[in-house]
Amino acid sequence: MNKYEVIKELLELLDVFWADEEAEDKSVESFCRYTLYKRFNGGHLRYIVQNSFNKKQSIGYLIGKMCRYARFYNRELLRHTDFATPEEFGLAASLIHGKTPKKTELLGKEVVEVPTGMAILKRLVNKGILMEIQDADDKRALRIGLTPYGREKVLEAFRILSPLNEVITGPLSDEEVRNLIELLSKLDEFHQNNYQVIKDKLLSSYEIEQKT
Template sequence: MSEQTKLIKELLDYVEEYEKEGKQGGIKAFSIFLRGKVMEPEAPREPEKTFDQQDFRNFKTYPEVEFSTLLTGLYRFAKHYLKKAFTQTAFKTIDEFGFLATLLRDHSLLKNELINEHLLEMSSGSEIIKRLVKNGLIYEYPDEHDRRAKRVSLTVKGQREVFMAFNDMHKVSEIIIGDLKKHELMEALAIFNKLTFFHQHIHQRDKHTDIETLHEKYVNHGA
């Protein structure tokens, strides 16, 4: 058996394992899975500390709790910088900017497609669309295949506002990554991509499932 054939066979074994775990997401998601299997062999597992809610003062002794706390804090820092970036724009939130940037890329989307793209509840997403329409940044029109459905696209003003915001948004991105070295940034991206695909899988399959069932299915069962 040639080296190329061995490599293909080994790769197919990983593809089979990937499918058995019920994972989805295309080549990027598979590459993250493969990286975890090949480049990051499991270290010997240390006994995990059992969670005790009475030990709330020592939350840093639970890495999963500290991770969630730090992630929430980073999001709040990001919101603070974004607020500064939006002072000269016709929109005021990252969700509004996200809607506009998505329409700049895709040109036209059904309203529910745009809302789902940003993982928002339909009511919250509809309010954002109303504000953007009111401010003259997007416009609605009937879908040619289903006249009951509404599509949205950018207005000329909306396009102008998005392009005007790009430079400041890039500055915010550079501030957010702080003093991370290039290799640290790439490692962080690998971790966040892995987490994103994990949660996209839950969102697509178990969006309305209660927290106890989610924990049992994706944490206990996957441990």
């Protein structure tokens, strides 16, 4: 390979680097790190994680990717349960302790869009897993809870899905798992508060619309 061929290859690599929106720092040093990781470590992901200019960006990237992994694993095992989707199981499982929240309260807590969530709840009611309960204080409002059959199916699904606990945490030590739970819980609390502030008006509007 002569120097012109080297220059040509470098320009091609530079084009790839420059077109990558994840690589925000367009410096020579960043280009070198990026290219080395891409070539020798299969490292688009590794680059994002280790590049000091993208640490916060990498958190969103990694959390999103973990969600896709978890959804894939869940979907495979859910085939052996009475739940068609992770959302169906998640909503039913959130009621395992006997709570009977309003439908919109449940969907808000579990971060499920109202139209989608209402359709899921309807399917679960039709399956006999959930039951609708008249609100004692507001006769126009409906609460939602697990039926005895639904509780049985949720516990059965927990047993089937239990191997995922080890799969998802992978190589993490017990201490790392505890630290991760603490950090994710902190983020969840922060975003749940923000989400509720934004959603409250939409949920209230939906309830009013359903009552009229």
